[in-house]
Amino acid sequence: MGFLTLDGLTKRYGEAAAVSDVTLSVAKGEFISLLGPSGCGKTTTLQMIAGLVEPSAGRITLDGRDITHEKPDRRGLGIVFQSYALFPHMTVAQNVSFGLEMRKVARPERETRVKQALALVQLAALADRYPRQLSGGQRQRVAVARALVIDPPVLPLDEPLSNLDAKLREEMQFELRGIQQRVGTTTIMVTHDQSEALSMSDRVVVMEQGRIMQVDAPYRLYESPATPFISSFVGKMNRLHGVWRNSGFESAGRVLPCDGADLTEGAAAVLAIRPEKITLTSPGAGVLDGRVAARFFLGSAWFVTIETDAGLIGVSLPNAGEEPAREGDPVGLDWSKSSAKAAKPEGAQ
Ligand code: ATP
Numbered sequence: 001m002g003f004l005t006l007d008g009l010t011k012r013y014g015e016a017a018a019v020s021d022v023t024l025s026v027a028k029g030e031f032i033s034l035l036g037p038s039g040c041g042k043t044t045t046l047q048m049i050a051g052l053v054e055p056s057a058g059r060i061t062l063d064g065r066d067i068t069h070e071k072p073d074r075r076g077l078g079i080v081f082q083s084y085a086l087f088p089h090m091t092v093a094q095n096v097s098f099g100l101e102m103r104k105v106a107r108p109e110r111e112t113r114v115k116q117a118l119a120l121v122q123l124a125a126l127a128d129r130y131p132r133q134l135s136g137g138q139r140q141r142v143a144v145a146r147a148l149v150i151d152p153p154v155l156p157l158d159e160p161l162s163n164l165d166a167k168l169r170e171e172m173q174f175e176l177r178g179i180q181q182r183v184g185t186t187t188i189m190v191t192h193d194q195s196e197a198l199s200m201s202d203r204v205v206v207m208e209q210g211r212i213m214q215v216d217a218p219y220r221l222y223e224s225p226a227t228p229f230i231s232s233f234v235g236k237m238n239r240l241h242g243v244w245r246n247s248g249f250e251s252a253g254r255v256l257p258c259d260g261a262d263l264t265e266g267a268a269a270v271l272a273i274r275p276e277k278i279t280l281t282s283p284g285a286g287v288l289d290g291r292v293a294a295r296f297f298l299g300s301a302w303f304v305t306i307e308t309d310a311g312l313i314g315v316s317l318p319n320a321g322e323e324p325a326r327e328g329d330p331v332g333l334d335w336s337k338s339s340a341k342a343a344k345p346e347g348a349q
Contacts, residue, residue, distance in 0.1 A: 006045070020210040033190075037233070041207055120145065144160070154185070155185045204221050228272070240273075240310045241268070244268075251311075252308070261342075273341075304317060
């Protein structure tokens with residue numbers, strides 16, 4: 001049995017279900033992300049765990065104890081919000097100390113624990129500042145220290161990094177994950193940012209319309225997405241439309257290499273392939289020919305779109321220090337059989 005378990009957890013608002021029958025088992029020390037598009041029910045799930053929203057059905061257990069209807073303060077989880085929700089009239093140290101005072105922890109112990117928590121998030125030097133005197137990243141760290149200082153069994157994080165600019169956000173992803181690994185707190189983070197979920201989590205829970213669609217380690221989620229929705233939501237995916245032949249997937253009069261499952265001769269099929277699984281070669285030397293439509297320089301890679309008879313195909317090329325083909329250049333595209341998967345089109349029986 002998991003350290004934190006959700007069993008058939010459901011939340012209805014009138015007729016509409018915000019969360020439907022969510023079942024999940026989280027191990028002690030795990031970092032789990034709830035990932036999905038806006039409105040899929042991630043925040044409602046997190047709030048039910050934290051005790052801020054009452055479930056309509058289902059059960060939540062923590063370390064073997066049924067906490068489904070327990071008051072939030074009895075659960076002792078704390079929560080880190082996107083807005084940080086710091087007290088503006090309190091210093092950093094007072095903000096972090098607040099939860100310990102509420103729990104009637106004696107002053108000497110409080111002082112020691114606040115110091116430890118601030119050291120953990122590298123804010124010891126700013127203990128006497130007020131929130132308005134801090135940067136966004138520093139405020140976010142205060143919020144994390146305030147949540148961790150009470151030594152919660154589970155740390156719920158609600159989009160904790162989404163108010164930060166792109167560069168700081170990336171730095172904080174590594175920092176927050178580092179802190180979590182040092183402290184070992186079981187963590188559930190809500191995010192709609194797939195790269196954040198992939199880089200920080202032990203396992204990612206993908207949600208769509210209130211339901212769990214897949215739970216997997218980041219690498220497996222990326223390599224073996226359970227549905228076309230997940231494959232496009234997590235990373236980029238090319239989709240080519242064609243027909244399944246016993247010889248393979250056929251599009252624009254070409255048989256293209258791929259693995260196929262559960263397909264019958266002559267049926268419509270979709271071939272899915274990630275942009276980084278394709279290489280560029282000379283025209284005629286690959287599995288398909290085309291012409292460069294556009295190039296985008298991303299720093300560590302180039303993203304090149306190629307117009308082909310089978311449709312527009314995106315190719316991601318690592319930056320090897322020289323420019324790839326230019327707009328209008330004829331090119332060949334090549335990929336291995338195992339890197340492309342053919343399946344029925346979405347919605348087909
Ligand atoms: P976002 O990323 O936009 O925050 P989310 O995945 O966290 O989205 P939720 O906030 O959990 O989604 O909402 C799930 C669904 O439940 C949405 O359709 C939302 O409109 C609905 N919902 C949430 N809270 C309430 C409420 N108090 N009353 C009625 N409907 C609600």
